[in-house]
Amino acid sequence: MSQLTVVANRLPVQPPPFGNGLWSRSPGGLVAALHALLAVHGGTWVGSTGADCGESLPTDLGYRLQGVSLDEATVRGFYDGFSNATLWPLYHNLASAPVYERQWWVAYRRANEAFADVVARSANHDSSVWIQDYHLQLVPAMLRERRPDLRIGFFLHTPFPAPDLFTALPWRREIIQGLGGAHVLGFQTADDADNFRNSAARIAERSAESPPVIRRRLPARADVGVFPISIDWDHWQRLASSPATAARARELRAQLGSPRHVLVGVDRLDYTKGLEQRLVAFRELLRDGAFVAPETAMVQIAVPSRDGTAAHRDERARIEQLVGEINGTFGHVGAPVVHFLHRACPPEEIAALYRAADVMVVTPVKDGMNLVAKEFVASRVDGAGVLVLSEFAGAARELTDALLVNPHDVDGLKAALLNAVAMPRGEAERRMRSLRAAVAAHTVQDWAASFMGRLVPALAA
Ligand code: G6P
DSSP, rough: OOTEEEEEESSSSOOTTTTOOOOOOSSSSHHHHHHHHHHHHOOOOEEESSSSOOOOOOSSSSSEEEEEEEHHHHHHIIIIIIIIIIIIIHHHTTTSSSOHHHHHHHHHHHHHHHHHHHHHSSSTOOOOEEEEEEGGGGGGHHHHHHHHEEEEEOOOOOOOOOOHTTSSSSHHHHHHHHHHHHHHHEEESSHHHHHHHHHHHHHOOOOOOHHHHTTTTTOOEEEEOOOOOOOOOOHHHHHHHSHHHHHHHHHHHHHHOSSSSSEEEEEEEEEGGGGHHHHHHHHHHHHHHHOOOTEEEHHHHHHHOOOSSSHHHHHHHHHHHHHHHHHHHHHTTTOSSEEEESSSOOOOHHHHHHHHOOOOEESSSSSSSSSHHHHHHHHHSSSEEEEEEEEBBBGGGGGSEEEEOOOOOHHHHHHHHHHHHHHHHHHHHHHHHHHHHHHHTHHHHHHHHHHHHHHHHHHHO
């Protein structure tokens, strides 16, 4: 795989915020998954350096980094605008209202061209290129045109919406056509792959009625497959079973005031993650007296994310208000009920938190996969802990022994949280055994190998 070029909007590391020379790991599951792959096999990662990255890229990751520089207006229209205020909510079942803005589309196309140009210039002859996610859906066709010698794969980390939603997008044809440039197109679940096929078919039907000059460009025949993404099992196992992590987990519980029940959430601060739904259910359980502080505590890590979009800023305000209200009503001096951290934490601390939890609460209203749920399972080397998981996360397909919930159903969510804290040990251990077997059986290495295995023979044929 040393010839592999991975192309993603984000580089796996982000520049030092205060010019202190220290690059840090970029947020999100995509980065975690692909860093693990390239660190072992080598290759090149092409990603945006944004508008004004004065720093030179680190060279000690075990693979090469190649930057795509975009001017500030392009970043705003492409990233804040089209990617995160149009596509993101549209691809997550309208978790907020998508904004359709023609200038953003122009910037999206311009940014995709810039990525395609950089890859076309730097990829080795006859090598493989693996393009990632909703930011770069035009790159496959752009690259195919520039470099027909390349094997081109594309993987969508988010859900793909149902045809009724997707076809509302004014630029639906261009997106389908862009994706169609890939030899292999990968989705997280069978539903996503079906939604893509049905959307493409519907758009092709419509364009059959259009003049032939338009018809000719629709849609290339990609090999569509389902490749549920996963985590680096060994990495999380190692991290979680170190004595330092176990000690830190005990210390965390003590710092929380040694409650009987500790509920934990770890998410990017995003309206798709269902933080609000989970806090509303938690507040009601406190109101009902079913949960009592300080006997029960919740820790919520909310990693700062996309504060350039109004919907994300509004979400932050709503969550902070809810947390304040819960703590104001049910907390005690020196003992809040919800311990809310709006910041990223190092993986060692997250592993300790996973181990300190009695219940992990993962309640997205829609999620491509959700790797946090899988990280939690991998970290429970002690075989304990209960996972409450939204049925709208891709991970729910594999993690069927979690307590599956509909996050919109407040009563159902309350019942699941109560059930989770009261679950007899034997049942919790049986469920965790089955969850661990499911995650161990399909790691991020398996994910990458199955995608690459499909990509390379696809061209040989
Ligand atoms: C999701 C997306 C990724 C993205 C990550 C972090 O997992 O699928 O493509 O990198 O969120 O979001 P950000 O906007 O910070 O890159």
